[in-house]
Amino acid sequence: MLTLSDVDPGIAEIREALLAGYRRPMPGVHDELLAEDGSVRPHWQRMIDWLAEIGRPGYEDASADLLRLRTESGIAFAANGAPDAEEDTLPVILTDQDWQTLEDGILQRARLADAAVTDVYTDRRTLGAGLLPPGLVYGGPAFAAHCAGWSRPPRNWVHIYEADVGRTADGRWVILGDRVDTPLGDGWLLSNRIATSQAFADPFIELGVRRLASHYARFQDHLGQMMGWDGRLALLTSGEKDPRFFSHAYFARYMDAALIEPADLTVRDGSAFVKTLGGLRRIDVLLRGVSDASVDALHRPGRAAFGAPALSLAARSGSLKIVNGIGSAVMAHRALAPYAHRLAQFLLGEDLLLNDAPCLWLGGARARRQVLDEREAWRIVPLNSRDALLAGGAEFGVTGGSGDGGDIETLLGRFGERFCAVQSPELAETAFWTGDGLTRAPWMMRVFASRTQDGWSVAPGGVATRVPASGVPSALGFGKDVWVLPGTDPTAPSVTTTTRLDERFAQAHLRRTGRDLLSRVADELFWLGRNAERAESVLRVLGVCVQRHLDGNRTDSDPDLLCDVIEIHAAKDDTLNGAARYRDAIHRLTRGEEISSVPSILQILRSGGMRARASISSESWRYIERLCSDRRWQARGALRQNAGLVRLIEDSLQALAAFAGSAQENLTRNYAWRFLEIGRRLERGVQIAAVAEQMAARAYPQEESRLRAWLTLSDSSSAYRSRYMMTVQPAAVLDLLILDETNPRSLAYQIERLESVLHELPTEVPYRRPEHRRALKLLTDLRLFDADALAVTDEDGLRPVLTEFLTRCLSDLAEISDLISRAFFAHADAPEALLSQARLPHDEEAAE
C-alpha cells in the first residue's frame, strides 16, 4: 500500500519536520510511536501521514475543534469551571496485540477486586487464612461495618472497575491503582471519544478504531438482568459541585438511568424510592457515584446528615442492588496491590497476569523500617483520601511531611495501617502535540471495565495523560483518547458502527416519562425557566439603554429617562444624579457582584442548567453553556466600548432565544416541559408587570419616548407600528402589552399560557388545584379590563387603576409560585441528625 508520503515529497518533508523534535527513543524505554530503530511503528503510520497532510494549521484547527466539542458537552468543566491547561489532544494508538494483553489482565483484576471485597464482607476467608492482614481491612476508615455479616449478602460487591495503568520501560503493562469505590468515569470516556472521533474523523474512520458501544451494551444487558422486568435504574451523584458530576450526568443519559441525588431517595420498608411528581417510585439498581462515607446518613452518624438515610438497609434486604456495593472502598486505590499475587491464587486459583507498581503496606513493622531506610525511593500515600489529613493536611497522594502528627516515623508508628509506600516505575513514552510538532513524555491511562451477564468486559480504549516527574498526574489531565486498532483475526466480531447513545435515546422515547419526573428536577426546571426569563429581561433593559445612549437623540437618551429604565433592574443609587447615575447603574449591571447583574444571573442560570441537564436536550444545554461561558461578560474593563457591549447583548439574547426555541422544539410536552414553561411564563409575567409599573404608572412629561422604550423592551415596536401607524398612545400601548392575548410579549398572553399549563398538572382531587384557581381568577379579571380604563390618569397624572392591577398581579404570581413549590417540589429540608443521648447533664433534679 502506498502512503501519501511515498508519492509526495512535500508531505514527506513536513513529516520529517513533525518528528524532528522527537528524539530517538532512549534505549530500553518503550516508545508507542517509534520502534527501537527510530522508524515510525506501522500502526502509527496513518496518523503521522494525516498530521503531515493537514500540517500544523490543520492540526491546530482539529485540536481547537476537539476542545470546543468538549467544552460544549461540558466535559472540560470541573467544579470550578476551569478547563485544564495540561490536556493534550493527540490520541494514543494501540495495536490489537498490545490491547489483548492488557484486556486479559484487567478482566482478571476486576474479578479479583470483586472477589476480595466480597470476601471481606462475607466469609472473610482471606483474613482467616492470613492472606490479608486484618489491619489493612479494619485499620482505616474504609471498612463499612454496617455492610458486613449480612444474612443474605449480595453475590458481588463490585460491578464496575477502573484501573490506572501504565507501561513500564520494557513495554509491559503495570497496574498503578485500582478504582472500585465510585468509579463511573465512563461518561468522561464516552464523551471524550465522541469529541475526538469527530475532530479527528479521517484517521479515526480509516484506522477502523474499535468502538465502545458494544461494551456498554453488554453492561446494560447485565444491569437489565439485575433489574428484572420493569425495573428502574438510577445513578446517584452528589451533584454539580462534584468534579465528577459531568461524567455522572453524561453516563446516566447514555445508560438511560435517572440521575438522582441523595435527597431524592427515601428508604421505606426495605426498598429505595425516588420522590417524583406522581409519588414514590421504586429504584431497583443504583449506580453509586457518592462515596461510601457520605452515602447513608443513618449509618455514618455525625452532625451533618449526608446521604440517603438507611440506603444500606435497602441493599441488605436485597431489594436494591448497588453498583458498586457500599464498603467497596476497603479495596480501593492501593490496598490490593501488595497482596494481589497471593489473592489471585487463593480466590481465583490463577496466576496474576498484571503486576502492580511496587507497593508496600505500612501496617507492618518490617515494611515501615524498609521504607524509612529507603526514604528517597518511596512515596508514602494514604490508602483512603479521608486519611490525607493525618499526613499533615496534605492533599491526597502527597507525601506526608511534618504535620500535626509529628514526623513521618511517628505517624507511621501510630497509624501505619492507613498508609502504603509506592514507587513510580519508569514508564513508557508516547507522542504529545506541541506547537512545533511532536514531543515525547511518559504516559499512563485509565481503563474501564464492567460486568456482563457471564463475566466482565473492558471498554476498548481509555483516557490517557502525561505523567510528570512527580509520578502524580493532574486529576483533570486525563484527556487523551486511547485508540485500539481492530485485530487481524477474521473470526473476530465485526465492528458495530452505531453508537449506543442513539439506541438508548430511541428506547427512551418508547417509555413516556410522565409523572416519573423527579420532584427535584421539576423544581430545577421551574427555576431554569424563571432564570432564563430574568436574564432576558435584564439583557433587554441593558440593550435599550445602551442603544439609546449611543444614538444620542436628546429626548431618548435623557439620563433621567435612561435611569428610570435601567432601574427596573439596577438598585437605585440616590447619591448620584444624571449621567453619573446612569453610568454607575450600567457598570453594576454588567460587571457588578449584585445579584441582578448579568454575570451573576448567568452564573445562576448555568448552575441551574447543569443540574437540569439530564432533562433538557443536549442542544438546549449547549445554548446555555455558550451564553454563560461567554468570556466577554467576565472580561474586566473591556465593556467600556459601548458598541462591543451592544453586540454582546445581541449575541446573548440570541443564545437565549435559541435556548427557548430549542426547548420548545425539542422537549416533549411532558411534565419536564411543563415546569420549564410555568417558570418561564410566570417570570415573564412578573417582569412585564414590573416594567409596566416603572414605565407607565403615571403620565410622564416625555411619555412618548418612554412608551417607545417599553415597546422596544418588549420587542413589540413593529407589532405596534403595523397596527397603529401613528404616534404612540398610552391606551394603545397598554392594550398591546397588557391585554392582547395574541401578543406573546403581553401580560395577558403569559397568564393565559400559565393557566393552561397549570391545568395539566397532576391532581388527586376533582377540583382545580389552588394555584390553578388563582391563575384562572387573574386571567378572568384581566379579560374584563379594557385599555382605556387602564390608561385613565388622575389629577396628579397617576394611573391608579393600572398600578393597583399590576400590584395585585405581582402578588398573585408570587403566591402561585409558592403554591406550586409547596405542592410539587420535594422539600429538600435537609435531614438533621437526632440529638445524641450519650451525654446527659449531671443534674439529678432536672425533670421533664
Add this chain to the structure above:
Amino acid sequence: MRLDVRHRTHYRYANPAAFSQHLLRLSPVTVPGQRVVLSSVNILPEPEAIDTHDDMFGNRVHVATISRPHDELEIIATSRIDRAERTALIFEASVPWEATRASALGLDEATPVAELSPYAFPSTMSAPDPAIEAYVSETFQPGRPILAGAQELMSRIFHDFAYDTEATGAETLATESFELKRGVCQDFAHVMLAAMRSLRIPARYISGYLRTVPPEGQERLQGADASHAWVSVWDPAFGWVDFDPTNNCVPGADHVTLATGRDYTDVAPVSGIVVGAGRQLLSVGVDVVAAPEADGPVPSGPATIRQMQQQMQ
C-alpha cells in the same frame, strides 16, 4: 441476679417533623454471663415500618421509619435480664498482652482470631496521641499479663480522672478528655480503648446499664440512671473480660450489657435523622431495679428522669 430495665427516650420538636428514621440499639442480647428473659421496644407514634437485624458486632438493631408529621417521639425499651456474678479471675494468670495482639493481627505465625481483629485498631473516637502512648507504656511493660495490665490501666484511669459531666460532650475524642483528665463513662472508655489500641491490643466498647438502686449498705455507682459504658478485653482462656474504668470494677451482676462495638458510634442506643423538626428537646430516663425472681410483669414505675436541652445550630 434478675434485673428489670426500663429505658425511656423522649424527643420534642419545635416544628412537626415530616419524616424521621431511627436506628435503635436498645435490645440486649444473651452473652456469656447474661441471659435475656424478655425484651421489648415501644415507639410512639407508631412507626410505619420497623426493620430488625443483627449487626456484625452481634447487636440487635431496629430501624424505625415514621413518615407522618409528628412533634414528639417516645421510645421505651424494657427488658428483664438474668446476670451472673463474675467468677473470680486470677488476672496474673492471663497470657502476655503480646499474645493477644498477635492473635488479633495474625502476627508471628499466630492464627488470626476473626472476632478480635476489628477491635485492635484506633477508631476516630479512640485515636491515640503521644501523651496516651506514654501513659499506657507505663502499664503494659513487655510480657505483662493482659488482664493484669487492663486492671491496672482501669484503676489508673479511675484515680487520675475526675468524673465531670460538664467537661466533655457527646463527640469528645479520647485525646481531648485525656488532656483534660475529666469526663464521663463514655470518655473513660474511649481513653482506655485508645491506650490499649495504641499497642494494637484488641478491646471493645460496651454500652449498657447499671443497677440504679444499690444493694443496702453499698455506695451508689456513677453512671446509673442513664446508659453506661465500659470496656472489654480478651484473653484466650477467659474470653472477653469487662473492665469499668468509671467505677474501677469488673462488671458483674449489677451491670447489664446492651451493645458492643469499636467505639460509641457503633453502639449509640438511639440515633437517626429527622426532617423539618427544628430545635430538639431530648429527655432520657433509665431505671434498673432488682426484679422478683418469679416471672411477673416488668414494672414501669416512675423513672428517674434527666433532661437535656440543646439548641441545634
